[in-house]
Amino acid sequence: MPKLDFSTxxxxxxxxxxxxxxxxxxxxxxxxxxxxxxxxxxxxxxGAHFYNRGLYDAQAVITNQIDAINDAIYQLEQAPGV
Structure with missing residues (x-):
């Protein structure tokens, strides 16, 4: 874990x-x-435990957003003309 770098x-x-x-x-x-x-x-x-948990939580948020985007794109698909 890097040294603390908080402002004064x-x-x-x-x-x-x-x-x-x-x-x-x-x-x-x-x-x-x-x-x-x-x-x-x-x-x-x-500190590393809290940092890693923050990364895990951020990754979960991003994954959920990507899933929502994928669903929205899927809903835009059109059936090809037969």
Whole structure:
């Protein structure tokens, strides 16, 4: 999995959400550096699973659209004159 490449604003927002989550769920005040390290860890360890699932979901959408197009083309076919 490639290194995270979030904008500075996006990374700050994600880190803030991680910190808020740990504070509200576990009453644990996590610092910015710790939250950044957790983000990097989770991205490295499980990020590929989420990425691959996203690819699988996108492929399913495209497959459904292709099937719909094929059906529409089939409906346009005309019977040859006999």
């Amino acid at each position: 604003d996006d990374q700050a927002a994600i880190v803030a959400r991680v910190r808020d989550y740990f504070l509200s769920e576990f009453e644990l005040d996590v610092g910015r550096f710790e939250a950044e390290a957790m983000l990097e860890f989770f991205a490295k360890e499980i």
